Amino acid sequence: LVIPLSSKGQLLSVQQRQMDLKADVSTAMVTELSPKTDYSLTIYAMYPGLIGDSATIKVKTTPLPEVSNFRVIEEGLFSLRLGWTPPQGKLNGFKIFIPRSNRPGFIYEQLLPRDISSHVIDSLEEDKKYTVSIYAVYPEGPNKPVSVVGKTLKLVPVHQFLVQNATTDTVQARWASVRGATGYRLTWASTEGHIENINLGDNFNFYMIQGLHTGSEYTITINPIFGDIEGPITTAKVKTLESSSVQTLKVSAVSTSTAVVSWNSVPGATGYRLAWRPTPEFVGRDRPRQLALNSSTTQYQLKNVAHDTEYVLTLYVLFGSAVGPGITVTFRTSPLGYVSNFKVTSYTSTIIDVAWSPIVGATEYKLSWKTGNIFIPYLDRSILFHRLKDLNPQSTYTVTICAVYGNSEGPEISLSHDFEFIMMREVKVEDIGVNSFTLSWKKAPGASGYKISWIPFLGGDEKSHVVSADSASYTIRNLRESSAYKIQVSSMVGSREGSAVLVTARTLDLPKVEGFAALNTTDNSTVLNWTRVAGASGYRLSWRHISVFDTKTEILGPGFTYYKISDLLYGRTYLFTIRPLYGEVEGPISTMYQRICKTLSKLFD
Incomplete structure (x- = not known):
């Protein structure tokens, strides 16, 4: 018998119910009870026609499980x-x-x-x-x-709103995230009334505003967005820079392995990045390198650069994590200390006196010649003369010299001397051109002619030419520009060649484009102008946005002195370069940066 109890413990007999069980059952499950309720459970023993003894217990059901x-x-x-x-x-x-x-x-x-x-x-x-x-x-x-x-959240403004790292056309905005905001609205307005804005997602706490005007004041505002509701506005003011690029970049004190780079300081810059690498013509001579410098640095010495190599060097201005415009120059290191003006100054039947010109940076000189055994004396850098003694008057001697730089040796220079020939005197390089040298000498008595030979210092085929005894000068043509050569002049008697006098010279650089400037700049185009280069067969004109490496190039004929470039992005800064072409040879580069917003251009050599 199942009877619920009231809160006072009284039996609620009207709600009682009865369960009949078989004689062999000793357990039973009582179901359909109310939760958290006291019950009286009584069991009776049943006999045919009789009710036996009973037993009663009180129990309480558990409450229903909670959330x-x-x-x-x-x-x-x-x-x-x-x-x-x-x-x-x-x-x-x-x-x-x-x-x-x-x-x-x-x-x-x-x-x-x-x-x-x-x-x-x-x-x-x-x-x-x-x-x-x-x-x-x-x-x-x-x-x-x-x-x-x-x-619920409170409608609050953005806190810790910072506008910083201004360049000529960009500023960086940073802020602390607002709890619960679904996004942000960032707005910038110039003093001239030009207003722009952008809606940003809730994961933004940084944005670089681009396309601003140079030297202009802007009001920057931000407010959080909560669904369809906009929060309070936070305001900051900023002024873009008059110039965010280096105006003057110079390379000086160039040696075989070092160069000094200097530039003007840029207001507002947080640092600089200097990058240098060999130009395409010299790829493989050295690896590309770069380094970051602090904002107080305006001079840096490059070390361990390769000798006789042209480099392109670019200096970028840093504004926090943003990289501003770069400026580029090229420079070429000196050849690795070849000895110049190596010559026989006098001789007797058993003595040869040799002399040479001093080489900047050399620590000593290595001189060698062979008389049965090979003699190799090392001479202090202050010594520019040496006497070879106890020589065989019946022999021809080859004397070799090279400059030594610490543990490195420069290129070797050799000359030969035959005691039976009259020595060449007063051999000079009278004129140097881009592709030519003009030599002169004093005529040697008894000579039937003169042999002039030349070879590039960096290797290549040796070439020679024989002129008559009446000649006292000769012009070597079709040489490579910006290259060093070893030149020997010797007297001839019949088919026999006498002692040679060695001189060294370097051809001039090819002319570069001058007057490279941007004219008639509009919101999406500019006209580039330059002065015609005499002798050029054409021009290679290239341009790219300073933040990307995808470069566009046009090859122009020799008659071009201007070219219009369209489809440029408003407010962006572009790098323009031009090289004169001389057949298959490219001349030096001229570089210019131009912002597309009708501003004046700047020319950097």
Whole structure:
């Protein structure tokens, strides 16, 4: 017999029910009871026609399982997102509500399906606390509710708003994220009334504003966005720089392995990046290198660069993490200390006196010649003369010299001497051109002619030419520009060649483009102008945006002195370069940076 008890412990006989059990049963499951209720359970022994003794116990059913881990997942400006863990057992659903006592005059309740575990309550008030309750609904009825306190967000502005690292056409905006914001609206306005804005996602806390005008003041504002609601505005002012690029970049004190780079300071710069590499013609002679320098540095010495190599060097201005415009120059290191003006100054039947010109940077000189054994004396750098003694007057001697730089040796220079020939005197390089040398000498008595031979220092075929005894000069043509040569002049008697006098010389650089400038710049185009280079067969014109490496190139004929480039981006800075062409040979580069907004151009050599 199953009878529920009242809260005072009295039997509620009207609600009693009876269960009949078989004689061989010793346990039974009593179901369909009410949760959290006291019951009186009595069992009777039944005999045919009789009721035997009884036994009674009192028990109390457990409460229905409650919702657990009820929490606020996300706080919004006008909403709260709640989550929970459903209890075990058969459920009909959930009821979520805000008690009236918590918000007088405000009613919210919602019946939810049994298969969900989160819910958003919206249409709440900004910056208010709410107590939210939930209970699970069972077939037997609801369980005990559980509650959580949540607070809606306050409509606040952006804090820690910084506008910094201004260049001529960009500024960087940074800010602290606003809790609950779904995005941000960033606006910039010039004093002339030009206004632009951009909507950014909630994951943004940095943005670079581009396309600004040089030397202009801007008002920058930002406000958080909460769905369809815009938060308060935060304002900052900034002025772009008059110039964010280096105006003067020079390379000086160039030696075989070093060069000094200097430039003017740029206001507002946080540092500089210096990059250098061999030009395409000299690729493989050295690797590309770069380094970062602080904002107070305006001079740097490059070390361990390759000798006799042309480099292109670019200096970039840094504004925080942003890289400003760069400026480019080219320079060429000196050859590795070849000895110049190596010659026989006098001789007797057993002595030869040799002399040479000093070489900058040499630590000593290595001199060698062979008389049965090879003699190799090392001479101090202050010594520019040496006497070879105890020689065989019947022999021809080859004497070799090279400059020594610490542990490195420069190129060798050799000359031969035959005691039977009259020595050549006063051999000089009278004139040097881009592709030619003119030599002169004093005529040697008894000579039937003179042999002139030449070979590039960096290697190549040796060439020679024989002129008549009446000649006292000769012009070597078709030489390579910007190149060093070893030149020997010797007297001839019939088919025999006498002692040679060695001289060295270097051809001039090819002419470069002058007057390279931008004219008639519009919002998307510019006209480049330059002075015609005499002897050039054409021009290679290239351009690219300073922040990308995709370069466009045009090959122009020799008659061009201007060229219009269109489809450029407004407010962006471009790098323009031009080289004169001499057949298949490219001349030196001229470089210019131009911002596409009708500003004056700047020419950098």
